[in-house]
Amino acid sequence: MNPSCAALFRGIAATDLRVIVCSGVALIMGKYTPLETYLRRRRERQSVELTFDDIERIIGALLPNSAQNPDWWSNETTDPRQVQCRSWREAGFRALVLDGEDRVQFVRTTA
Template sequence: MAKYDPLRDYLRKQKTDELELSFVEMERKIGYMLPKSAGLPQWWANTTDPATTHVQRKAWGDAGFDAFLIAGADRVRFKRVRSPGSNA
């Protein structure tokens, strides 16, 4: 199991197209502290590249979401952009 799979699985189960999670909520789900770099917008940058080496991006992308850091709030807004597992 990859480090961010619990986040991916949680997002896949969501019925809403948008949700916000705090860093603490995400850390509880994955069982690890997020790295300090998670406070930077580029850590949350979205990609459609299936070969990405950024495991966190792969997690929410595989769940069908894009992620957007809410500056200064230690929170992230996830917005559904496609069906889970879809490459479109």
């Protein structure tokens, strides 16, 4: 891999990436990109509430066991390993895990 390309993926686990081949061109898509797309399409909503099962259906994969920990839903984007957080932040939301439930409320942060 080209060293400049490798730098783009430093700190990101291979399990957090998906490769899609379309017409002979490989596109790299983040595991949580479908969640970002889903949230972006809810432009008119100030908040979106989803169960963990809903999110797994949207991303087409299981959430990691660490998603049971509220810290996994942190809205911090400084840690390159927190790729999931970028999906809702880039869509203009912040995540609030609902205590005692496998449910997350995404609240709009931008107009």
